[in-house]
Amino acid sequence: MQHLLEVKDLSVEFALRTGALRAVRNVSFTLNKGERLGLVGESGAGKSVTGFSIIKLISQPGYISGGSILFEGKDLAKMSSEGIRNIRGNRISMIFQDPMMTLNPVLTIGTQMTETVLAHMDVSYKEAEKIALEKLKKVYIPSPRKRLAQYPHEFSGGMRQRIVIAISLLTEPSLIIADEPTTALDVTIQAEIMDLLLELCQTDDMGLILITHDLAVVSEVTERIAVMYAGSIVETGLTSEVTMNPAHPYTKGLIAALPQSGGAGDRLTQIPGAMPSLINMPSGCPFHSRCTICTDICKVEVPQLEANKSGTLVACHHADK
Amino acid sequence: MIVIGFIGFAIKQSFGDPIREITGVSVSVEERNKLREELGLNDPFLVQFSRFIKGAMHGDIGRSFFYKKSALKVILSKAPATLELVFCSALIIVLFSIPLGIYSAINPRSIFSRIIMGGSTLGVSIPVFLTAILMIYIFSVELHWLPSYGRGETINLGGWRTGLLTLDGLKHLIMPSIALSSIMLPLFIRLIRSEMMEVLQNDYIKYAWAKGLAPRRVFIVHAFKNTLLPVITVGGVQLGTMIAFTILTETVFQWQGMGFMFIEAVERGDAPLMVAYLVVVGLIFVIVNTLVDVIYGLVNPQVRITGRK
Numbered sequence: 077m078q079h080l081l082e083v084k085d086l087s088v089e090f091a092l093r094t095g096a097l098r099a100v101r102n103v104s105f106t107l108n109k110g111e112r113l114g115l116v117g118e119s120g121a122g123k124s125v126t127g128f129s130i131i132k133l134i135s136q137p138g139y140i141s142g143g144s145i146l147f148e149g150k151d152l153a154k155m156s157s158e159g160i161r162n163i164r165g166n167r168i169s170m171i172f173q174d175p176m177m178t179l180n181p182v183l184t185i186g187t188q189m190t191e192t193v194l195a196h197m198d199v200s201y202k203e204a205e206k207i208a209l210e211k212l213k214k215v216y217i218p219s220p221r222k223r224l225a226q227y228p229h230e231f232s233g234g235m236r237q238r239i240v241i242a243i244s245l246l247t248e249p250s251l252i253i254a255d256e257p258t259t260a261l262d263v264t265i266q267a268e269i270m271d272l273l274l275e276l277c278q279t280d281d282m283g284l285i286l287i288t289h290d291l292a293v294v295s296e297v298t299e300r301i302a303v304m305y306a307g308s309i310v311e312t313g314l315t316s317e318v319t320m321n322p323a324h325p326y327t328k329g330l331i332a333a334l335p336q337s338g339g340a341g342d343r344l345t346q347i348p349g350a351m352p353s354l355i356n357m358p359s360g361c362p363f364h365s366r367c368t369i370c371t372d373i374c375k376v377e378v379p380q381l382e383a384n385k386s387g388t389l390v391a392c393h394h395a396d397k
Numbered sequence: 398m399i400v401i402g403f404i405g406f407a408i409k410q411s412f413g414d415p416i417r418e419i420t421g422v423s424v425s426v427e428e429r430n431k432l433r434e435e436l437g438l439n440d441p442f443l444v445q446f447s448r449f450i451k452g453a454m455h456g457d458i459g460r461s462f463f464y465k466k467s468a469l470k471v472i473l474s475k476a477p478a479t480l481e482l483v484f485c486s487a488l489i490i491v492l493f494s495i496p497l498g499i500y501s502a503i504n505p506r507s508i509f510s511r512i513i514m515g516g517s518t519l520g521v522s523i524p525v526f527l528t529a530i531l532m533i534y535i536f537s538v539e540l541h542w543l544p545s546y547g548r549g550e551t552i553n554l555g556g557w558r559t560g561l562l563t564l565d566g567l568k569h570l571i572m573p574s575i576a577l578s579s580i581m582l583p584l585f586i587r588l589i590r591s592e593m594m595e596v597l598q599n600d601y602i603k604y605a606w607a608k609g610l611a612p613r614r615v616f617i618v619h620a621f622k623n624t625l626l627p628v629i630t631v632g633g634v635q636l637g638t639m640i641a642f643t644i645l646t647e648t649v650f651q652w653q654g655m656g657f658m659f660i661e662a663v664e665r666g667d668a669p670l671m672v673a674y675l676v677v678v679g680l681i682f683v684i685v686n687t688l689v690d691v692i693y694g695l696v697n698p699q700v701r702i703t704g705r706k
């Protein structure tokens with residue numbers, strides 16, 4: 077079966093004055109139709125850059141330096157800017173982190189919705205408005221007709237994120253990339269939004285790439301998970317398997333650091349040290365300076381992703397094979 | 398407005414003796430004192446001031462010594478010239494600063510943007526009168542393309558003497574309005590550029606790209622509309638400043654407007670006329686700023702909503 081999305085050896089570099097900074101290093105993963113993948117890792121691990129590079133929206137001076145992004149049989153990495161524009165917002169939609177910032181403050185919700193429809197579909201303004209209304213109903217916005225004429229500042233944060241989700245649904249895409257869609261929201265709203273996203277993906281058989289550092293959310297929503305560290309994927313497999321039996325010491329550390337994994341009153345565990353600077357990467361395994369089971373080989377040789385007995389791919393010299 | 402009136406009146410008070418200006422040499426001291434009493438010039442400051450304000454409310458700011466007419470009438474007869482000049486300059490500024498500013502914000506590294514930026518630094522640094530004199534030298538003295546002074550042929554339109562409707566009038570308008578815009582235009586290009594570059598950093602611009610919109614729509618609808626807000630605010634203040642700048646331009650080009658009249662009034666010691674000028678310019682400032690607030694509300698929905706409640 078052909079994959080919906082097949083990312084192979086993707087590398088993204090940022091051209092800095094001091095030289096190229098490799099933010100994403102040889103990342104490969106696949107996504108089937110209707111499948112949900114969680115991309116986790118701490119800040120600066122390259123998960124957002126990976127997500128944005130799929131629709132070639134990396135901010136200057138970043139660029140894709142290698143690899144391919146096969147989406148529905150076409151290589152997005154080699155596509156012209158005209159071609160990628162037909163994919164963006166049409167076949168692949170994005171949901172951004174902060175709904176306060178993603179909607180344009182001086183344009184009505186109606187304008188911001190219909191313009192997306194009109195950019196990709198050959199319909200009249202009236203029909204575009206009808207599609208917008210229908211999608212607003214789908215994300216449970218009450219009295220949608222009235223809402224179309226309103227501006228973003230007249231909505232609450234949770235409502236705005238619903239509208240952003242509605243916008244991403246307009247053209248019935250086959251893939252949604254959600255970059256930390258709940259980070260900027262209240263905890264109570266977070267669950268609401270995630271449930272909505274999950275429900276929509278299931279009913280419309282849409283693929284989802286969920287970029288987050290919230291392991292709890294990932295384990296609820298996604299089927300597969302990829303853990304990123306310093307620009308590379310260090311462990312990937314079924315979400316249930318990876319969260320229950322993490323193989324990579326970094327993943328173990330992340331899960332141990334969750335507040336709910338300790339007993340009440342215990343001190344929170346944390347991974348000692350900080351992620352190495354991407355400009356000045358250490359030799360060998362990027363994680364070795366913070367690793368508790370580090371040996372000599374880790375300081376010299378970069379571990380490759382290899383399958384362990386439960387089918388999870390792990391990049392660690394000491395993972396159980 | 399009251400503050401402006403006060404300052405204007407204070408200047409009038411400390412500016413020479415009006416009796417000397419009115420009477421001349423051949424009048425005796427007794428007659429002068431009698432006239433002074435009649436005109437109320439011996440009354441205390443505050444009494445005179447309240448009389449001045451009362452007059453101003455009825456449109457009477459005082460009489461020009463030189464023209465022997467109401468100062469307000471003198472100014473109003475000169476105002477069309479100045480307003481036309483400012484209007485044309487504003488038109489030049491709007492027509493050029495918006496496309497140039499947007500272009501240089503979108504392509505900050507291109508050669509053309511660098512030329513615009515370099516040129517605008519030069520434009521800001523050269524004073525108006527130098528630009529004006531240089532232009533007169535090149536286009537009038539050397540090339541004989543454009544007339545160097547005056548308004549040319551004008552048409553009377555219900556009391557408004559306009560130079561906009563005749564070819565000759567328009568020809569006379571070209572150089573003064575370019576000279577007047579020479580300082581503000583670069584300023585606005587830079588303002589629009591920097592504001593636009595800041596707006597382009599915003600998430601909603603990235604989101605607009607992520608929606609697959611055409612570049613034209615992203616730049617003009619999403620980015621430029623947000624750029625406009627600060628530009629309008631500054632623009633309003635600058636429009637007022639431009640009216641003040643006309644003093645220089647009008648003097649160089651012998652333009653029969655309010656600024657030129659003001660300089661003449663200073664030279665002649667015509668205090669009422671100077672005060673009237675101050676009051677009228679102050680009034681224009683107030684009107685322009687009110688208009689700006691209204692326009693701002695039209696562009697920015699957040700202001701509009703709070704205004705409605």
